[in-house]
Amino acid sequence: MSVAPAFARAREEGRAALVGYLPAGFPSVAGGIEALRVLVDAGCDVIEVGLPYSDPVMDGPTVQAAAQQALDGGVRTSDVLRTVEAVAATGTPTVVMTYWNPVERYGVERFAADLASAGGAGLITPDLTPDSGSGWVEAADRHDLDKIFLVAPSSTDERLAMTTSACRGFVYATAVMGVTGARATTSDLAPPLVARTREVTDLPIGVGLGVSTGAQAAEIAAYADGVIVGSALVRVLLDHPDDPPAGVRRLAQLTTELAEGVRRGGALRGDLARA
Amino acid sequence: MTGFDADERGWFGDFGGRFMPEALVAALDELTVAWQEAMADPAFVAEFEAVLRDYAGVPSRLYDATRFAEHAGCRILLKREDLNHTGAHKIRNVMGQALLTKRMGKTRVIAETGAGQHGVASATAAAYFGLDCTVYMGSVDTRRQALNVARMNLLGATVVPVDSGSATLKDAINEALRDWVASVDHTAYLFGTAAGPHPFPSMVRDFTRGIGDEARAQCLELTGRLPDAVAACVGGGSNAIGLFTAFLDDPEVAIHGYEAGGDGVDTGRHAATIVAGDSGVLHGARTYVLQDDDGQTIESHSISAGLDYPGVGPQHAHLAASGRATYHPVTDAEAMDALALLSRTEGIIPAIESAHALAGALRLAKELAAEKGPEATILVNLSGRGDKDMGTAIEWFGLDGAAAPTGGEGDVS
Numbered sequence: 152m153s154v155a156p157a158f159a160r161a162r163e164e165g166r167a168a169l170v171g172y173l174p175a176g177f178p179s180v181a182g183g184i185e186a187l188r189v190l191v192d193a194g195c196d197v198i199e200v201g202l203p204y205s206d207p208v209m210d211g212p213t214v215q216a217a218a219q220q221a222l223d224g225g226v227r228t229s230d231v232l233r234t235v236e237a238v239a240a241t242g243t244p245t246v247v248m249t250y251w252n253p254v255e256r257y258g259v260e261r262f263a264a265d266l267a268s269a270g271g272a273g274l275i276t277p278d279l280t281p282d283s284g285s286g287w288v289e290a291a292d293r294h295d296l297d298k299i300f301l302v303a304p305s306s307t308d309e310r311l312a313m314t315t316s317a318c319r320g321f322v323y324a325t326a327v328m329g330v331t332g333a334r335a336t337t338s339d340l341a342p343p344l345v346a347r348t349r350e351v352t353d354l355p356i357g358v359g360l361g362v363s364t365g366a367q368a369a370e371i372a373a374y375a376d377g378v379i380v381g382s383a384l385v386r387v388l389l390d391h392p393d394d395p396p397a398g399v400r401r402l403a404q405l406t407t408e409l410a411e412g413v414r415r416g417g418a419l420r421g422d423l424a425r426a
Numbered sequence: 427m428t429g430f431d432a433d434e435r436g437w438f439g440d441f442g443g444r445f446m447p448e449a450l451v452a453a454l455d456e457l458t459v460a461w462q463e464a465m466a467d468p469a470f471v472a473e474f475e476a477v478l479r480d481y482a483g484v485p486s487r488l489y490d491a492t493r494f495a496e497h498a499g500c501r502i503l504l505k506r507e508d509l510n511h512t513g514a515h516k517i518r519n520v521m522g523q524a525l526l527t528k529r530m531g532k533t534r535v536i537a538e539t540g541a542g543q544h545g546v547a548s549a550t551a552a553a554y555f556g557l558d559c560t561v562y563m564g565s566v567d568t569r570r571q572a573l574n575v576a577r578m579n580l581l582g583a584t585v586v587p588v589d590s591g592s593a594t595l596k597d598a599i600n601e602a603l604r605d606w607v608a609s610v611d612h613t614a615y616l617f618g619t620a621a622g623p624h625p626f627p628s629m630v631r632d633f634t635r636g637i638g639d640e641a642r643a644q645c646l647e648l649t650g651r652l653p654d655a656v657a658a659c660v661g662g663g664s665n666a667i668g669l670f671t672a673f674l675d676d677p678e679v680a681i682h683g684y685e686a687g688g689d690g691v692d693t694g695r696h697a698a699t700i701v702a703g704d705s706g707v708l709h710g711a712r713t714y715v716l717q718d719d720d721g722q723t724i725e726s727h728s729i730s731a732g733l734d735y736p737g738v739g740p741q742h743a744h745l746a747a748s749g750r751a752t753y754h755p756v757t758d759a760e761a762m763d764a765l766a767l768l769s770r771t772e773g774i775i776p777a778i779e780s781a782h783a784l785a786g787a788l789r790l791a792k793e794l795a796a797e798k799g800p801e802a803t804i805l806v807n808l809s810g811r812g813d814k815d816m817g818t819a820i821e822w823f824g825l826d827g828a829a830a831p832t833g834g835e836g837d838v839s
């Protein structure tokens with residue numbers, strides 16, 4: 152499995168792909184699956200399932216709170232794989248976003264095998280770089296999985312080349328120097344990072360960290376191949392603890408707005424190309 | 427250099443390395459180069475030594491604890507790190523890192539702290555060098571250690587309570603890393619122990635290894651030979667690696683590290699990471715970690731806040747795996763007994779952390795004396811003083827602070 156066909160289809164349609172994130176097990180395993188399916192139905196092209204972890208150094212308060220709630224609810228790694236299976240069954244490519252230790256504990260080879268047999272497309276690894284000597288690259292290749300590593304505004308050109316050459320599926324460009332969390336304005340560090348990354352790879356480039364509105368999605372879609380949204384979606388569910396149906400309705404609305412955003416941004420990109 | 431150093435990518439055998447967000451890699455690379463250049467620069471090394479000597483009171487003394495030794499059965503030498511400025515070995519590490527921060531042209535430092543010892547040391551170094559300082563501390567710990575929060579504030583540092591996760595040391599490290607990702611262009615992270623991603627384990631060791639270098643020479647001068655064994659407590663491992671490094675290539679010297687056994691390793695309430703943890707990745711390095719079947723970090727427990735950490739420095743993991751050093755648990759009760767014994771026999775109130783090493787040495791002394799006789803010598807790192815622990819001691823021993831019925835104030839008989 153791979154996310155490649157989803158990015159290819161978006162490119163054919165002259166737009167960016169919308170990548171939506173929610174942690175598994177939040178607010179419950181079944182509730183998490185339902186919420187992720189809402190993202191699929193409302194227009195996400197790729198789904199990221201977060202694996203809740205006790206020490207999430209790249210996450211801001213919103214994702215931390217959701218992951219903690221999932222862990223308090225007893226979510227297990229096997230539940231994450233079950234969630235992937237249920238979401239991937241919709242036909243939308245589904246990747247797992249995880250810190251490294253849970254994978255190492257599960258067994259790198261076993262995790263790759265079980266993720267592949269659940270229909271998962273690959274892994275996003277926020278605290279793992281390709282040169283860390285983890286064995287993930289080899290295991291992913293054996294099981295035909297995408298390896299999505301992060302690049303950052305602080306990455307040197309040399310590291311951009313090294314990192315992107317180890318990626319498969321897409322490259323995750325972090326728009327800001329910072330952790331996950333919705334931000335009011337888009338980052339001026341993202342466009343130059345995407346430009347530098349394009350010089351060393353033909354892979355699609357997704358931009359994440361801080362995107363929360365359709366307008367921001369449109370802005371990013373004008374220069375990136377994918378728009379990644381996490382905290383804003385999580386926030387919707389956190390804000391409706393006592394009325395899950397209302398949360399789900401609002402989640403669908405926001406996703407629709409973001410999906411329109413990546414299409415508007417694509418049109419803008421067309422204008423830029425013609426100009 | 428010892429035969430147990432990391433390779434150029436920070437691997438000590440199967441342990442260490444760098445498991446970090448890409449955003450921090452450039453900064454870690456920059457730090458690695460700056461640290462290596464500094465250690466090779468005689469001017470930097472001389473300045474570091476001068477600051478430690480003139481400001482921090484280093485070299486600390488090696489003290490022959492003869493009355494304590496009567497209870498042990500062999501000779502016990504104490505490396506008096508408790509006499510350093512701010513009361514622990516930690517000042518060596520922070521002065522080294524802060525000096526490096528100045529050299530790199532950064533203006534702000536951040537630090538994590540559990541009990542507050544590393545936070546106080548960092549705030550002290552920041553005041554000394556004129557750096558802006560923010561300290562992250564779990565909100566459970568800010569309540570437990572209000573006095574140290576006040577000390578940091580007085581020294582001009584900002585203390586940020588951390589509510590996430592278990593609201594203790596590991597979460598303070600997470601929050602400091604989150605700050606660092608966003609501030610790395612002008613901020614240095616003064617890591618408090620010999621753990622974390624490369625180059626921290628090696629760099630912190632370089633700044634603390636004076637403990638063992640001094641003690642080895644002092645022991646030779648005092649006794650005419652090397653000790654039979656060296657002993658230190660192990661939290662993240664900075665005081666222990668600081669002592670052990672000088673002896674790694676002396677095969678006749680046995681090396682013993684003592685972890686916090688809490689209520690007892692079999693109760694599950696402990697911080698004995700090497701003894702009872704499993705290999706995993708925490709805070710940027712592969713090492714031993716207290717974790718559940720899914721790789722989620724398990725909260726550690728110890729009466730000693732400075733040892734209450736579910737990970738350990740990767741060089742210790744390597745020393746354990748290779749058999750060069752041996753690690754053992756010491757329970758809360760054993761440590762508090764040793765604390766009381768040293769207080770009454772020598773007039774030295776040790777930090778509870780250091781009391782774990784003393785308790786371990788008492789146990790080890792029985793074996794050594796049986797094997798080699800009473801002339802056998804154990805060199806113990808007395809990593810800190812116990813003033814900060816009086817609240818805990820009052821509770822543990824049921825001291826109520828009231829004067830004894832006979833003998834008033836000023837009665838010193």
Ligand SMILES: Cc1ncc(COP(=O)(O)O)c(C=O)c1O
Nearest residue numbers: 661662663664665732779809810
């Ligand atoms: C006096 C003292 N000893 C030991 C430690 C444990 O740290 P490490 O294992 O890094 O030496 C601490 C930590 O706060 C301490 O204050």
